[in-house]
Amino acid sequence: MNLSRPDRARRLDLVAAEYALGTLPARARARLDRVARGDAVVSRAMRDWERRIALLADGAAPIQPPPRVWTSLARRLGFDDISDVAPWWRRLGFWRPFALASFAAAFALAVALLAPVAPTETVVVVLAGPDARPALLASVPRGERVLAVKALSPVAVPAGRALELWMLPGQGAPRSLGLIPAAGTGQVRLPAAPEQAFRGIDALAVSLEPAGGSPTGLPTGPVLYTGRLERL
Amino acid sequence: MAVDPAARNARLAELIARVALADQRAFAELYQQTSSHLFGVALRIVRERGIAEELLQEAYVNVWHHAGSYVAERAQPTTWLTAIVRNRCLDHVRKRDLDTVSMTRDADDDAPELSLPDGGPGPAEMLLAGADAHAIRECVERLEGGSRQAIALAFFQGLTHSELAQHLAQPLGTVKSWIRRGLERLKVCLERAEITG
Numbered sequence: 001m002n003l004s005r006p007d008r009a010r011r012l013d014l015v016a017a018e019y020a021l022g023t024l025p026a027r028a029r030a031r032l033d034r035v036a037r038g039d040a041v042v043s044r045a046m047r048d049w050e051r052r053i054a055l056l057a058d059g060a061a062p063i064q065p066p067p068r069v070w071t072s073l074a075r076r077l078g079f080d081d082i083s084d085v086a087p088w089w090r091r092l093g094f095w096r097p098f099a100l101a102s103f104a105a106a107f108a109l110a111v112a113l114l115a116p117v118a119p120t121e122t123v124v125v126v127l128a129g130p131d132a133r134p135a136l137l138a139s140v141p142r143g144e145r146v147l148a149v150k151a152l153s154p155v156a157v158p159a160g161r162a163l164e165l166w167m168l169p170g171q172g173a174p175r176s177l178g179l180i181p182a183a184g185t186g187q188v189r190l191p192a193a194p195e196q197a198f199r200g201i202d203a204l205a206v207s208l209e210p211a212g213g214s215p216t217g218l219p220t221g222p223v224l225y226t227g228r229l230e231r232l
Numbered sequence: 233m234a235v236d237p238a239a240r241n242a243r244l245a246e247l248i249a250r251v252a253l254a255d256q257r258a259f260a261e262l263y264q265q266t267s268s269h270l271f272g273v274a275l276r277i278v279r280e281r282g283i284a285e286e287l288l289q290e291a292y293v294n295v296w297h298h299a300g301s302y303v304a305e306r307a308q309p310t311t312w313l314t315a316i317v318r319n320r321c322l323d324h325v326r327k328r329d330l331d332t333v334s335m336t337r338d339a340d341d342d343a344p345e346l347s348l349p350d351g352g353p354g355p356a357e358m359l360l361a362g363a364d365a366h367a368i369r370e371c372v373e374r375l376e377g378g379s380r381q382a383i384a385l386a387f388f389q390g391l392t393h394s395e396l397a398q399h400l401a402q403p404l405g406t407v408k409s410w411i412r413r414g415l416e417r418l419k420v421c422l423e424r425a426e427i428t429g
Binding site: 013014017018020021022023024025026029047050051052053054055056061062063064065066068069070072073074076077079 | 372
């Protein structure tokens with residue numbers, strides 16, 4: 001037994017690694033779970049790998065689960081008063097659940113801010129700066145050829161400069177949608193119906209340009225905000 | 233992104249401790265703080281929204297009942313939570329493999345749908361993105377291309393060896409040894425980083 005010990009340790013380490021990584025087949029997973037319950041060395045190896053592997057999980061983009069997950073979770077656990085425990089996301093219950101790659105919480109907030117009009121949107125973009133805080137919300141009211149832009153907090157724009165909104169296609173150069181106000185709400189007219197205008201567009205961006213807009217037709221100033229296009 | 237990870241982890245550990253005492257408010261806050269991250273993790277592995285929601289719910293039920301077994305000295309709260317969700321999802325997809333694949337052992341006609349729910353960054357980028365804040369970025373970057381890609385796909389999308397082989401158009405043995413070698417290197421590198429960092 002002594003002779004095979006280093007080999008056993010190495011094999012255990014590999015099996016624990018593949019368990020944490022997720023590549024073990026069902027039977028091997030179940031077997032290892034069983035063994036780990038009675039064997040501290042095995043469970044230790046598994047925990048060590050879970051720790052290493054979990055470091056990598058930070059790269060997955062967060063996605064906000066729909067409110068019903070919380071509601072039924074709270075019901076399942078027999079919580080006394082669900083509405084008291086979960087006041088903020090319950091209010092989003094009207095909102096059709098959808099996948100969200102980033103700014104999940106910020107997005108929920110933005111939607112809540114827009115509550116009276118939100119259910120009719122078709123395209124929504126939350127634009128955020130490098131600090132990931134949402135700054136602007138852009139959305140297309142269903143059936144209209146405009147993009148409504150709302151500044152979530154006023155943007156400080158130096159005198160003689162303006163904010164310009166861009167569509168970022170998957171391939172090719174940014175396309176200007178025009179200037180947008182630094183505070184409050186504004187509208188930019190789309191060059192075509194929304195389905196065509198946003199075909200192949202992955203994201204929107206806002207850059208700081210000379211008053212009157214970029215003289216070159218391409219962004220010249222720093223990009224202040226970007227946001228992924230979400231189709232609802 | 234200004235939240236200090238150490239402060240965040242301390243807060244989460246505190247919440248888990250209170251959940252162990254059946255504090256519903258603490259549980260609600262824990263859910264609020266962690267559910268988007270964990271749902272992202274779950275959805276990438278099971279790839280079906282309804283099932284991901286169900287598994288996420290079960291994972292939190294588990295957290296509610298077993299918060300008392302969380303030992304702060306042994307694991308970061310996010311590690312503990314992530315492991316609970318990942319293991320539940322992996323159990324699910326591996327059992328599903330067993331059901332659908334056991335008839336056709338080579339599983340070639342059972343190609344999984346590989347598109348992500350949101351068309352976001354690819355697994356390899358996510359691996360690097362996750363590694364960003366840590367010394368492990370270097371460790372991930374040091375992996376050979378094949379190892380990195382195979383590990384990223386297995387990790388973020390819950391692919392099995394044979395699914396990986398199919399997806400990467402490589403023989404099964406090659407993929408297995410990429411994974412094995414990659415994991416061994418990752419371990420050595422991470423251990424060094426933990427010691428020096």
